[in-house]
Amino acid sequence: MAGVIRTDKWLLHDDNQPLQIAKRLKKYFPNAEAEDVLHHLTMFGMSRSAVTKKQIQKMQGANTWKIVAKDYQQLQYDWEGANIPIFILPSDTANHKLRKEFNGKAGLSFNDKIFLFLSEWNTKMEIRALLTHEYNHVCRLTKYNKPESKYTLLDTIILEGMAEYAVYKRLGAEHTASYIGKYSDDVLHRFWNKYIAPKKELEPESKTYYHLLYGSHLYPKMLGYCVGECLVRTYANKHELSLKELFTIESEQIAETDILD
Incomplete structure (x- = not known):
């Protein structure tokens, strides 16, 4: 059913x-x-x-x-x-x-x-x-052509970022999660380079994976979610992609190094 x-x-x-x-x-x-x-x-x-x-x-x-x-x-x-x-x-x-x-x-x-x-x-x-x-x-x-069991931290923040970007596109910024817009894109760029990019291959077995994803243990609050939304939004705008077109694009491609430069 x-x-x-x-x-x-x-x-x-x-x-x-x-x-x-x-x-x-x-x-x-x-x-x-x-x-x-x-x-x-x-x-x-x-x-x-x-x-x-x-x-x-x-x-x-x-x-x-x-x-x-x-x-x-x-x-x-x-x-x-x-x-x-x-x-x-x-x-x-x-x-x-x-x-x-x-x-x-x-x-x-x-x-x-x-x-x-x-x-x-x-x-x-x-x-x-x-x-x-x-x-x-x-x-x-x-x-997306990757089993969920193989998802890394990067895959997960892209998954979450894509979902909030979809809310923004369908319903408007006022209906996105409360943490979206918490940081400027410049700040999120720094967060990406300092915290996420060096650890992007982490898997869920690592405690640091969750600390970075949720922004716990002195990391900025909802760190992974906010960086993920910025990555997806920036990539989608740059390449003029629809929500449906984003689903199959590799996480590494969405996080291409020049998108936040």
């Missing part, structure tokens, strides 16, 4: 406990137990507690499932993207960081499925921006 899955019907029929949700989803994770699925989803923003029917009814009243279904259809057409299942589930609104920095929304993408973790107060444009970001990931993962 593909397209937007009517998870609201699950949640209104007493499958509102996190572990029950994970059991329903287990078939989409063939090599994992329900407990593993639950751990992974909650780590990325799914609610850790039972969801009330009132919450789901509010999300229905805001047309959450309809908004995602309509925009997904448009994105799939525009980008000639894969037909995948999309699961909308309540987010962990008790998570202070998630509420403060992302207004209680988060997403998780695989090459064959998407999870959108949303709250009842997320707006239509917030929902569209999140879907744009996550479905852009799916298109990059499925169209």
Whole structure:
């Protein structure tokens, strides 16, 4: 089954406990137990507690499932993207960081499925921006000729940068993530040369990979994401490329050394 899955019907029929949700989803994770699925989803923003029917009814009243279904259809057409299942589930609104920095929304993408973790107060444009970001990931993962298991730090920052560039092009700068625009391009150029370029071949097994990607341990906040968006935007503008044309271009090519000079 593909397209937007009517998870609201699950949640209104007493499958509102996190572990029950994970059991329903287990078939989409063939090599994992329900407990593993639950751990992974909650780590990325799914609610850790039972969801009330009132919450789901509010999300229905805001047309959450309809908004995602309509925009997904448009994105799939525009980008000639894969037909995948999309699961909308309540987010962990008790998570202070998630509420403060992302207004209680988060997403998780695989090459064959998407999870959108949303709250009842997320707006239509917030929902569209999140879907744009996550479905852009799916298109990059499925169209770029490199297995995700081989992704380096450079591949990941390009993946994230491409997704936020897509939000900017589709919906405008006001709907990009809060960290986009945090630094000037000149500053991002310095960050690229000083922090990212020397470590661009790092793989996820390295702790430094995550420190650079997220900007932790004294690195500038959201370092990898911000540098990645600058690289993609600059390359796309220089070569006058559409969002769809970017999907297959090698990360090394997007990060060509003269683009920020």
